[in-house]
């Protein structure tokens with residue numbers, strides 16, 4: 138029964154605090170998780186993200202001082218992903234990155250691409266007003282990065298793989314490390330979140346706690 142399978146996966150997922158260090162995710166399973174990220178939707182289809190998978194322990198350790206919410210997870214996870222969001226330097230009309238998406242990914246004819254750019258300018262400036270404040274565009278990019286996060290975690294849960302999403306870090310320091318140590322220009326990218334994948338070392342300590350449906354949903358009929 139499909140409905141049960143879906144809800145079983147959501148109930149299986151929990152924020153795993155410690156992974157079994159000896160159990161590695163197979164390449165096929167991890168590729169499926171990344172494919173769920175790749176196929177995720179984004180506003181205008183512009184994919185304002187880049188995923189960095191850090192496997193070497195000594196490389197993971199470089200983040201440890203700024204990554205307080207990752208403690209226990211980065212040391213034990215089979216796979217560790219950092220989701221970088223693209224800043225204004227990429228996500229503005231006419232940039233090389235957006236031209237690449239429109240031309241090489243979406244195969245949009247030149248004249249339609251120009252129309253879309255004009256429409257996108259209005260969307261950013263007027264409809265969402267994101268160009269009116271300095272962090273507007275990166276905030277918009279970061280919100281979208283959470284769609285692949287959800288898809289990756291649900292895909293993992295369907296494969297009985299555990300995960301932990303993490304925002305417990307100092308963003309300025311993490312961006313600095315990604316720039317200095319790994320060449321991800323901090324003027325171009327900022328870290329949205331980290332997510333660890335692996336197999337639980339133990340079952341969750343507490344049952345899931347959530348508000349009731351009535352508390353979070355209003356139906357207007």
Ligand SMILES: Cc1cc2nc3c(=O)[nH]c(=O)nc-3n(C[C@H](O)[C@H](O)[C@H](O)COP(=O)(O)O)c2cc1C
Pocket residue numbers: 150151152153154205206207301302303304305306330345
């Ligand atoms: C965006 C986001 C950031 C989070 N950051 C951290 C974190 O840095 N460290 C951590 O251990 N858990 C983190 N969590 C896990 C949450 O605390 C957890 O998902 C929440 O309490 C609900 O519990 P459950 O996921 O086990 O159902 C984060 C969750 C989300 C969605």
